[in-house]
Amino acid sequence: MSDECQQSKTRVQEFLQRELSETEMDAIASHIATCDNCESEYDFEVLFNSVIQRSCSEAPPEELAQRVLARIRDQISKLA
Numbered sequence: 001m002s003d004e005c006q007q008s009k010t011r012v013q014e015f016l017q018r019e020l021s022e023t024e025m026d027a028i029a030s031h032i033a034t035c036d037n038c039e040s041e042y043d044f045e046v047l048f049n050s051v052i053q054r055s056c057s058e059a060p061p062e063e064l065a066q067r068v069l070a071r072i073r074d075q076i077s078k079l080a
Contacts, residue, residue, distance in 0.1 A: 004031045008038045012045050 001009075008031050014020050015028045032042050060068070 005035060005038055008032060008035070009041055012042060015042075016045060016049060 004027075008015075008028050011020065011024070011028060015025060018025070020028070032038050059065075
């Protein structure tokens with residue numbers, strides 16, 4: 001795997017969230033456009049992110065939310 005492939009794969013989430021400099025964004029975009037393997041991985045990450053976004057837009061049932069918050073508070077109190 002080339003250095004460009006390695007960088008593209010390790011920084012794809014930052015690329016998708018536009019958290020890189022313009023120069024870094026351009027370099028990764030150019031690489032993805034010319035590398036079938038990295039383009040496939042990029043396409044997967046785009047799909048994966050869209051599934052997460054759809055899933056996170058739903059609110060959990062109130063009972064579940066309360067149980068999760070209680071467990072978090074319990075764990076925090078054990079750390080104190």
